[in-house]
Structures are given as structure tokens and as C-alpha cells.
Amino acid sequence: MELKNLLIQLENHVGTITINRPDVRNALNAATVHEMRQVLLEWKQNPDVQVVVFTGAGEKAFAAGADIAQLRERTLHDALESQMQSFYREIELYEKPTIAAINGYALGGGCELAMACDIRIAGTNAKLGLPELNLAIIPGAGGTQRLARLVGKGKAVEMILTGAIIGAEEAQNIGLVTQVSGSDRLFETVRETCEKILSKGPLAVRLAKLAIQAGLETDIHTGLLIEKLAQAVLFTSEDKMEGTTAFLEKRKPNFRGC
DSSP, rough: OOSSSEEEEEEETTEEEEEOOOOGTBBOOOOHHHHHHHHHHHTOOTTTTEEEEEEESSSSSSEEEEHHHHHHOOOHHHHHHHHHHHHHHHHHTSSSSSEEEOSSSTTTTTHHHHHHSSSEEETTOEEEEOOOGGTOOOOOOTTTHEEEEHOHHHHHHHHHHOOOEEEHHHHHHTTTSSSEGGGGGHHHHHHHHHHHHTTTTTTHHHHHHHHHHEEEEEEHEEEEEHHHHHHHHHHHHHHHHHHHHHHHTSSSOOOOOO
């Protein structure tokens, strides 16, 4: 496919999507969101892609929010349709693990993109926040919901109402990012995390993500039932037999995803 706003790379089962609009701090316009959606749809059917990484071109920004010029023209009907909100939900529910490599500013829609990912690894130069109230709007791509679930209601209300922009260390302390790395080795840290995930049974990775995601959206009784059913499926898999056998034989397992 022809891409004007993204750079994509597939190496060692890791697909990397780089938002390539550094002149506007990788702001997310409609065309960029459309391209990301198309790439993810294609990679969903590609068995060579087992982990997906999102990042931004350059050293200043992961994604510094939505394109304000486009945002200014959006109407009530655009808000109700909310293509970005539905797309970020697709990322959250994506069958393959997703990682946000936050290399600079992740504001507004950029922060919401990172929050939709399973894992968020930030460089020490990262700045995160949801400053939409400065424009007399609210975070509308899942920000009001995901931030509260990640950092708690009180901190989420404070950050959104004040438009606070916080550094990587504070973001990790409150649970907004899962890990902080030196900016000069951010992508090395991301690769190490990908390698750890790739060393696990692929079906187990997929079902673990499903159980966690679905369980958080229901009561604990239902969540435990989902966990039990996922485990029952895994107990019938060839990978479970391979994993346990390899452990007993003190060798590296050869998982096949079945």
C-alpha cells in the first residue's frame, strides 16, 4: 500500500509503525489514522507479525495530539461518529500485543493512542498529557476513560481539568507508562520487551491479553470464568505440551502457536 504519513518496518516478527510527520510533531490527522488502520488490518492476517510497535519520527514527538486545523472544522456529527475513538478501541482489542515507544511529546490524541496500547515504554524525554480543555473540548478518543482506569479517578480528573503535562518519571509513578528508558536506548529497551513476549507461547499471549482485557470490563466472577475457559483452551494446545516438556527436559521450547 502507498503510505504518505507512516513508515512501516517488519523485522524479527515485530511490526513497527512510525508516524512520519515530524514537521508538525507527528500530529494525527484523518489521513494518518486511516493509514494506521489499513496497516493493522493487513498485519492482522500476517502470521509473521506477532508484536506491533507504535512510535513517532524524529526525537521530539511520539504524537503531539490531533491536527488542530482539522479539529477546528469538526462538527457535532463528527464527534458522534468519532473515527479516532473507534480506531483506538480496535487497537485496544487487537489480537496481537501492542507497544507504544514514546519518544517525546505524547499529547491529546497521541497520549490516547499510547493508552490504547498494551504496554507503554517512555524515553526520559517523554512528555504526556491531555490538554484538550485548553481548546474548550475534552479528550474524545478514549482519554477520559482509559486515563482513569490507568491512574485512578482522582489523578485523572486533576490531569484533565488542569491540562497538566507530565514527564516520564511521574508518568511511571502514577501508572501511565509501564517502563522508562534512557532516550538513547529507548528502542533497544522496546526490542528487549518484544523478545521476551516473542519467547512465550503465541496462543497463551493472545488469550492472556483477552482474559485481562475482558475481565477488567466485567465483575470478578465473570472475569474468573473467562480466565478458566482461556486456560481450558490452552490445556488442549500442542504448545502447552511442548512448553511443559521443554521445561522438564531443560531445553528451549519450540512453540508453534497451536
